[in-house]
Amino acid sequence: MNAHLMKCNKALEERVNELEEKDKEKKVEFVGLEKKENEDVAKIIIQVANKLHMDVSQIEHAERVGRIKPDADKPLPVVVTLRTKGARDKWIRSRKKLLTNGEIYGTNNDNRIYINENLTRYKRNLLWVTKNQLRKTYKYIWVQDRKILIRKSDEQKKIMSIKSERDIEKYIENNLNTATS
Incomplete structure (x- = not known):
C-alpha cells in the first residue's frame, strides 16, 4: 500500500510540475529593474520593449513578484506575460542586447537589467x-x-x-x- 501511495504521489508531483511549466511558457522575468515609488510596471515594460524593438502589443501583463525582504537592497523581479511563446522567445533572444536602468529611467544608473526565463x-x-x-x-x-x-x-x-x-x-x-x- 505504501509503495502505491508513493507512486501516486510521484505522479501527482510530476503532473503539477508539468502544469507549472506550461504556465511559464509565455513568461519572461526581469531581474535588476530598479523600483520607483508609485511605479506603473506596465509602462516601464513598454519602455523596455521599445528600447529592445519588441512588439508592445504582445505584452499581456506585467507585475513585480516575490516577497519583500526588509533587509534586501535588490528590487523584486518583474514577470511579464506575453501573448505567445514565439513572443517570449523573441524577448529571450533580445537579452543579448545590454540594457541598463539608466537607459530606461534616463539616469546615470548603469546597473544591468537581466531578461531571464521564468522558471518554476x-x-x-x-x-x-x-x-x-x-x-x-x-x-x-x-x-x-x-x-x-x-x-x-x-x-x-x-x-x-x-x-x-x-x-x-x-x-x-x-x-x-x-x-x-
Missing part, C-alpha cells in the same frame, strides 16, 4: 543545486527553453540535460570514475 520553483532550485554541485567540473551551465543544460568544456561539444538531482549525482559519479581511472 522546482527548476529554479534544481538550477541552483546544479551550479553548486557541478560548477567545478562543468564550464557551462545554463537554461534554454526552460531546460537546464551543461557542457564540460569548449572542446567537448556534447550538451547534457539536467532533469533531476539524480542526474546531478550521475554526472558527479561519472567525474569521480573518470578521475580515478
